[in-house]
Amino acid sequence: MQANPSDVVGRAARFRLGIFLVGPLMALLALAMPAYAEEILRIPYAIDIGTFDPDNGFEVDGISAVNNVYEGLVEYAPGSTQIVGLLAKRWEISNDGLSYTFHLEDGVKFHDGTALTAQAVVGSLERRRDGRLVLSYMLGNVADISAPDDATVVVRLKQPQPSFLDALASAWGPKVISPLALTEHDKSDGATNWLGEHAVGTGPFKLAEFKRGEGYVLERNADYWGKSPYFDKIEIPVVPDIGQQILKLKAGELDVVPTNFPFAQLNHLPAELEVTAAPSMTQYALFIKPGSPLDNPEIRRAVLSAINPSFWVKDVFGPYAELSKSAYQNLMLDPADRIEFPSDIDAAKAAIARLGEVNLVIGLHSAKATYARISDRLIVQLALIGVKATAHVLPPGAAFALKGDPNAPDALLTISSPDAAHPENQARAFFTKDAPLNFYGRSLPEADAIVDVAGTKTDVAERNALYEKAGRLYVESGHLIPLVDVKDVVVHAKGLTDLGQRPAFPPGNIDFATVRWAR
Template identity: 70%
Template sequence: MQTYAYPTKQPGKRSFCVRLLILLGLLLAASPVYAEGVLRIPYVADIGTFDPDNGFETGAISAIDNVYQGLVQYEPGSTKIVGSLATSWDISDDGLTYTFHLAEGVKFHDGAPFNAAAVIKSFERRRDHRMILSYFLANVKDMRAPDDSTVVLTLGHPQPSLLDALSSPWGPKIISPSALAEHDNGDFATTWLNEHAVGTGPFKLAEFKRGQRYVLERNDAYWGDKPFFRQIQISVVPDISQQILQLQAGAIDAVPINYPFAQLTSLPGTLEITTAPSMIPYDLFVKPNSPLDDLEVRKAVLTAINPALWLQDAFGEFASLSRSVYPNVMLDPVTPIRFPTDFEAAKATIAKHGAVHLVIGLHSAAPAYARIADLMIAQLALIGVKATAYVLPSGAAYALKGDPNPPDLLLTIAGPDAAHPENQAKVFFTKDAPLNFFGRVLPEADVIVNQAGQLTDIKERNALYERAGRMYFDAGIVIPLVNVNDVVVHAKGLKHLGLRPVNPPGNIDFATVRWGP
């Protein structure tokens, strides 16, 4: 994880004095807030639900994960699994039984004691009652508590990815059993938990004003390390220009996502960047019966859209070429995917084939999508391919299988929900993958994915995942492009943001962030 500030032009004497007065005014205006220990963060989108079991929040996942905790978690800046509410764990030789030893002396925000029964209550709520995130525990066939500080999970079949699933930002969290019982109106407390929360985390949900403002208060009875900030104030500011103006004026402390990459080299001296590797791969998914079904046309198109030609223009130093169909942080392939480079051959292929028209659907209206599309369209024009792009309506990417007129290509971020390669392959590529956008099937690759999912030897496992991934690419199902870093622009002096590769971009860890060294 890196934090740095870019040099700025030296102003003239008069300009310098004016800027100094403005800066002093901003610092004076902001200093009382800093002294009060308040961190002010904007969200571009509203929180759909604060229920940790029943929604796939992205921008707000750090807020949820600082109120609730799971048994294990990913260490900041890493995919290393470390304890949280579980201090240690044992795995049986057959891979079917996981025994977790729980932290002692932990209490929920409502004062209820944390124990093994609370873990099982929360896990059963997620698994058994049609919660959106129930799939995380689908393979857990039995749960028991031999005593208050021990939880034993028995699986239906060996699942080496289980600890990753439990460590996921969307993995199972523990909710106060007292709150669940009190607010269960026949809906397992889902209505109440949309806008309320009772966990064990370092912060409590203190205010929930939908579409306007959310406040987290420090849990002064927290069992772990005490957070630096006593309060987190979250505002909903959809317009990125407004966020930038507020940041420059000292009204907020960070722009967590979507700061234009082109502006990152000319930040004011009061701002700096924290960047970290992330699982943010931009991929193209290809519909069946597109012009790319023709192998020669596909090779020509790959030549034109080669991300090595436009990565720097789109993201500067904050991205790297994708090395496989898996995020670079997740899997380092022995033989990286290479794009063809013979432009003359590509032009000749298109000239021989005849007119080729491609339509690119953009999963989001975020600026990076349009920038990538514009650059690829310009490159395609150089070989005689006409391409256009449009932003899909909200949610339309998830219904492309039934769309009578889908785009030829879907440009999307294919980020997994955990750091195990199974969480990439079985989310995006296999037959029943929930985000297999066009429903394309390659049975021989799926068989290899299933074999890899049973292995605990990482080198052997990754070799199989790499092989299957290359098959999906060679079949023209998916085209990996670039991996983009997590980039947060913030007031100078904000440190230890706790960014995690698996988390969606911009999710600052409120438990670790602080002012100073």
């Protein structure tokens, strides 16, 4: 059948009219809607970031942001203490243990477009070593850093240090900063002032917004050399109060409460929230003041019977903690001969009655609820054997000024967590005579000498046996009382997965490069 010419003309006119109307409509829709819905992760920090300079601050809450903007040569694999390559794709260690040769990844660029070279790595490592910065100590054993070619970095040590790779993999380990940024912003201060609130690294995210006291924004690095992260943007408001964090999480205004969620509430979460618990090196311990009643071996044994953590660990932490096995975190070292607390309450009570009145003051390193819950249980348990104990929260920073203070508490309840996963880092941080976190300045030369030998050993079994021996001496001398190892517990909206927590990192520091929605 042949078409009517007038019908054809009519249809053509209507088609042109449709195009005329649809075109503007589509343009309006394009203006009203983004090209795609941004994926944004909203996670609060309880403590404001002091500095974004990766060499000059011991950030705790904020280290996840720093480590997603900057990268080092190596890192700990998520959920593990295994060291894997990051900017270094492989490395070799010389037979004498003094030279470390790192081969860099190809095609890496800084956020300002500058190419990563071995010379850039050398410059960053020298800044960390020589800059008299807060974290310069981590490279204190480095004698020389060189770049034989653009893709190779050689680090030579003053003396063998089997824990050196752990220092590089630490949450606070050396990161690589754009040499262009270091040069442009060096005002005779190594660019420390500028880097306090700015950043140019190689990481999967860029620092997009820094508002001190308010919050921070990271944006995905579109030119990242590795696997592209799931989230386009990370929004990090500063919310100091844990109650406010929880309210905002339940209201859908936040996606995560990364740390300090009350353990007592974890069994009563609403259906839209869930818990991710991961291995951690968070160990609660009591450090003992020289000259306190606990220096008496009989009193100490009675006290150990009363405060035996097997009596209270489930009450305080539920399924999220286990008894400490030694002076080292359970994940760091599995001892052949684990610490055993006495548990004869009647014998302890009789000993205290015989020895006379015993009073103990426990200082709490923090006002966080967990410290109070532990100290409350200790006080109740000690009362059962006739020991009168009290506890109080120390002022901020006071725990670091207890040496030689006659008014210091008899014991300090604190978390002993090292800056890396090697036993050397634990011993040198907390136990040896000059350890920066040997809170009361106690000295045990016999144990320190064993640590000196252990620090030279590359055989893991041999080194661990020595560290364990030294650790037992510290405990038996009344240096400290290890209590419990607690998991890294993160509460978040249901469906968030691959949080990338690392045991040697501070709790709550999820990896923005791996976390995603399971959709």
